[in-house]
Amino acid sequence: MIGDGMVLGDILKAVTLKAVHGGRRPPTTVEIFRRASRYRDEGRFEEAGVLVARGLQLDPDSVVGHMLAGSLHAALREMVPARAAFQQVLAVDALHPRALLGLARIALEEGDATGSAGLLRRALARYPEFPEAQALLEVVETGGPVVDRPAEAHGLRAERLRIPGECRELLVLHPDATLLLAQPRGARTEETGARTARLCRLASAMLTRSGLGTLHHAVVEGAAETTVIRTDADLVVSLTLGHEVETGVALGHAERLWSQCHQELAREAG
Amino acid sequence: MTGSASAEPVGRGQEVRALLREIVALPGVRGGLIVAADGLAIATELPPGMPVEAVSALAATLGRELELRGPRLRRGTFLAAQFTGTAGTVFVVSSPIGFLVVVAEADAHADAVRYSLRGAIEMLRRAWAR
Numbered sequence: 369m370i371g372d373g374m375v376l377g378d379i380l381k382a383v384t385l386k387a388v389h390g391g392r393r394p395p396t397t398v399e400i401f402r403r404a405s406r407y408r409d410e411g412r413f414e415e416a417g418v419l420v421a422r423g424l425q426l427d428p429d430s431v432v433g434h435m436l437a438g439s440l441h442a443a444l445r446e447m448v449p450a451r452a453a454f455q456q457v458l459a460v461d462a463l464h465p466r467a468l469l470g471l472a473r474i475a476l477e478e479g480d481a482t483g484s485a486g487l488l489r490r491a492l493a494r495y496p497e498f499p500e501a502q503a504l505l506e507v508v509e510t511g512g513p514v515v516d517r518p519a520e521a522h523g524l525r526a527e528r529l530r531i532p533g534e535c536r537e538l539l540v541l542h543p544d545a546t547l548l549l550a551q552p553r554g555a556r557t558e559e560t561g562a563r564t565a566r567l568c569r570l571a572s573a574m575l576t577r578s579g580l581g582t583l584h585h586a587v588v589e590g591a592a593e594t595t596v597i598r599t600d601a602d603l604v605v606s607l608t609l610g611h612e613v614e615t616g617v618a619l620g621h622a623e624r625l626w627s628q629c630h631q632e633l634a635r636e637a638g
Numbered sequence: 639m640t641g642s643a644s645a646e647p648v649g650r651g652q653e654v655r656a657l658l659r660e661i662v663a664l665p666g667v668r669g670g671l672i673v674a675a676d677g678l679a680i681a682t683e684l685p686p687g688m689p690v691e692a693v694s695a696l697a698a699t700l701g702r703e704l705e706l707r708g709p710r711l712r713r714g715t716f717l718a719a720q721f722t723g724t725a726g727t728v729f730v731v732s733s734p735i736g737f738l739v740v741v742a743e744a745d746a747h748a749d750a751v752r753y754s755l756r757g758a759i760e761m762l763r764r765a766w767a768r
Contacts, residue, residue, distance in 0.1 A: 409678070442677075502692065570696060570703055575728055
């Protein structure tokens with residue numbers, strides 16, 4: 369909506385004129401937002417967005433309107449205007465649970481677990497039985513700070529693991545994102561490790577809530593490569609390979625590396 | 639967000655729900671949902687007792703994490719993912735309206751689920767291009 373003022377303005381003017389010349393009563397903002405909400409529920413985000421813009425022109429301070437706008441921007445992956453809309457809601461109602469949830473999800477996407485947890489706790493202070501906030505807070509609270517130590521301190525050495533030749537990246541970490549080994553190590557390794565740990569926590573929570581136990585392994589297919597993950601309560605092994613490697617073979621590599629890493633760590637501890 | 643608001647819905651919601659019901663009818667599939675990136679469930683076919691709100695919030699956050707992982711880490715676009723637990727698998731694919739998520743038991747035929755998901759995504763793309 370933001371940045372499309374001229375186009376949107378023309379559309380809205382035409383809609384308003386049609387209503388006036390048709391002799392019909394113009395819809396109230398309540399009616400506009402209700403219809404927008406119905407469109408949103410059907411996944412018709414852009415049409416809903418036009419209506420919300422129209423409603424907010426008529427009632428710029430509407431909490432319902434700004435909340436809908438934030439939700440629609442987030443649905444369209446427009447996180448900057450989504451954040452602005454949620455903040456508008458909080459300017460009127462500082463403990464609006466859904467606005468706090470929306471901001472918490474944006475903070476989580478940006479890797480700000482502390483900020484996200486704070487927002488979720490504020491939402492739960494207003495509405496303790498808020499299932500979405502409870503579910504996300506559980507995930508956020510299980511993630512610890514990233515503590516990077518050299519691989520040698522953990523007894524894991526790349527040369528002692530039989531890393532497949534097709535491997536584009538290998539990461540071994542604790543579920544709290546403490547990095548044990550990265551091959552190769554680059555400027556984005558820490559971020560990759562933190563994102564991998566968060567992905568595993570989210571997936572594990574999703575599986576648990578669905579009654580399917582905790583995460584054992586994962587396959588993430590990208591346009592350019594595939595990442596396979598083998599994990600348990602102590603270790604995450606993430607292996608990225610090109611599409612030329614079959615998924616079953618890739619999972620076999622991940623399983624073997626996971627087992628080798630456990631053996632190496634046990635040897636070091638013993 | 640641009641576009642024009644038509645007078646009445648054209649029944650896309652019904653199409654989406656029918657699509658989901660077909661996938662959920664596959665052997666071993668417990669349920670599924672289509673959730674927008676903001677966490678709002680657009681269609682759900684989940685068994686009784688499964689916490690819809692919590693699962694929707696987690697599914698959307700998981701989908702976004704998968705989406706962001708690719709470009710941030712220069713890995714290209716996320717296509718599909720499957721997460722296997724001790725008692726079954728969760729499948730996640732990206733769609734024009736959000737994420738299509740399927741919850742399947744351990745004995746479900748993973749290839750059949752993936753095949754159905756690919757078809758569903760194509761159908762959603764066509765419907766949302768209209």
